[in-house]
Amino acid sequence: MAASVACAFFFDAEPAGEPGKHALDACALCAKRLARDSDVFMYRGDTPFCSEECRREQMHLDAVSDRQAARRLQRFTAEAECHRGQRQSRKVSIAS
Numbered sequence: 565m566a567a568s569v570a571c572a573f574f575f576d577a578e579p580a581g582e583p584g585k586h587a588l589d590a591c592a593l594c595a596k597r598l599a600r601d602s603d604v605f606m607y608r609g610d611t612p613f614c615s616e617e618c619r620r621e622q623m624h625l626d627a628v629s630d631r632q633a634a635r636r637l638q639r640f641t642a643e644a645e646c647h648r649g650q651r652q653s654r655k656v657s658i659a660s
Contacts, residue, residue, distance in 0.1 A: 593618040 588604060590597055591614035598604055598614055605613040613619040 588612045591615075591618050593622050 588598060590612075592607075592611045593613060596614045596618075598612060602614075605616055605619040607613060607619050607622055611622070613622065
């Protein structure tokens with residue numbers, strides 16, 4: 565496939581009616597329009613960025629978000645274990 569045809573393919577192939585999918589016409593971070601004759605920096609398969617800096621910033625934001633989600637899950641799991649232990653300690657059988 566010729567380079568111009570490949571480039572046109574990516575810019576013209578907009579996902580119709582699929583929310584959450586990025587069209588390749590603007591940077592996903594700063595919303596700067598992406599020119600057909602400029603480089604497009606991709607991340608996570610189909611997310612376009614105008615520069616390496618924007619892509620790197622999104623990668624950083626995703627890493628921070630992933631760490632926060634992991635901490636929330638860890639706290640939730642610890643709290644569930646604590647509550648499970650309290651429920652089990654209340655179930656004391658009384659021998660007669």
